[in-house]
Amino acid sequence: MKKTNLLYWISTGLLAALMTASAVPDVLSVPEAVAYFQHLGYPAYLLPFLGVAKLLGVAALLVPGFPRLREWAYAGFVFDLSGALYSGIAVGDPPSAWLPIFIGFLLIAASYHLNRRKAEAGALAGPTASLA
Numbered sequence: 001m002k003k004t005n006l007l008y009w010i011s012t013g014l015l016a017a018l019m020t021a022s023a024v025p026d027v028l029s030v031p032e033a034v035a036y037f038q039h040l041g042y043p044a045y046l047l048p049f050l051g052v053a054k055l056l057g058v059a060a061l062l063v064p065g066f067p068r069l070r071e072w073a074y075a076g077f078v079f080d081l082s083g084a085l086y087s088g089i090a091v092g093d094p095p096s097a098w099l100p101i102f103i104g105f106l107l108i109a110a111s112y113h114l115n116r117r118k119a120e121a122g123a124l125a126g127p128t129a130s131l132a
Contacts, residue, residue: 004117007114011114015107018100020058027048027055033047040091061111067119074112081108
């Protein structure tokens with residue numbers, strides 16, 4: 001259980017860092033983010049919305065006690081990265097530009113899987129496990 005917990009927090013921490021690092025430029029509408037978004041063919045007014053949504057997803061992953069909200073955050077991150085991957089492919093970005101997206105998918109999968117294992121282990125331990 002300790003190994004699962006440690007791996008969960010490592011993968012979730014890396015995922016949270018990746019999503020926060022991509023959200024902050026969006027929220028602030030930095031010129032590089034706006035230029036890349038326009039390169040993809042999207043209007044710049046969507047940037048702050050997506051940035052705030054990512055930050056809310058990060059909060060949902062890190063705040064304990066809301067398992068259903070955490071599930072929605074994982075789904076939202078998959079939708080975000082799927083849209084980014086499709087958009088990059090559609091405008092002809094080279095495969096090397098897709099690497100951060102695939103890293104994000106791997107981190108989502110690892111964090112989600114380990115979160116499920118933690119939840120199952122907690123359920124198997126029973127209600128007295130939280131008292132120990």
